[in-house]
Amino acid sequence: MNRIDQRFNELRARGRAAFVPYITAGDPTLARTRQLVLALERAGADVIELGIPFSDPLADGKINQEAAERALKNNVSLGDVIALVRDLRRETQVPLIFFTYLNPVFQYGYERFAAHAAEAGVDGVLALDVPPEEAAPLKQALDARDMRMIFLVAPTSTDERIARIAAMASGFIYHVSLTGVTGERAAIAADLGENIARIRAATALPIAVGFGVSKPEHVAAIAKLADGVVVGSAIVKRVGAGGDSNAMVSGVEQFARELAAPLAKAGTRP
16 A cells, blocks of 8 residues: 555544655755654654755745755755655655656656656655646556655635546645745634635545644644644754754754644544
8 A cells, every 4th residue: 555545544543633744855965854854754754745856946935945946056856866765765664755846757757757756665746836637647657656646725726626636636635725835824724624624525535734834733723624734844944044964953853843742642633
């Protein structure tokens, strides 16, 4: 069974939402990314998203854009991140997702990418700028290798649009809780529960919520409504501030542990 499916099935049986942290691969270095993945797993990560550095990350706010720039200055490529996952699989079986824009995958080649990523141990792909109408070539390549293709659902998505996305999605649905780009916010959206209910009406897949999540109290509130909580910019900010140091890794691990703490008890959701 795919690791993403297995993890969400296990957590659903326990009545607990998943903690899904995001980091940019290659920021500040690939060696530190390797350490961060293992540190995040120790801190309680259930699934980890690895951002593929891209030169024009339109959906990302300033913090994640700067992280991508730092990684690109190190000449980190998609092939490098695939090799990193292959190396990580000697130590961890935590579900790993590539969070990417389509261009790097298109340039690599759909079939070649899917074959290499699956062989390395990648479990799923979230291609931010791929609408369901254009997803078939990549989805077919991933499906053939038991990899999951994850899609975004926005607060502005109509019920018809949600149904179309749900028909193509696998693994889980990523609900963008707020309009705009990635980044820390002071509070979660007031209509979050309503939007999650609309998605649940269209799919039995787990629903993970991200964009703007930055505090343990955010995690606790979202976990009562959703099957997973994604935290990105708040973690990436600490990677950037800490730089290429052991103190950065330990600091991120401690922060991730604090974020995951509200999920430690089973039965966080009704």
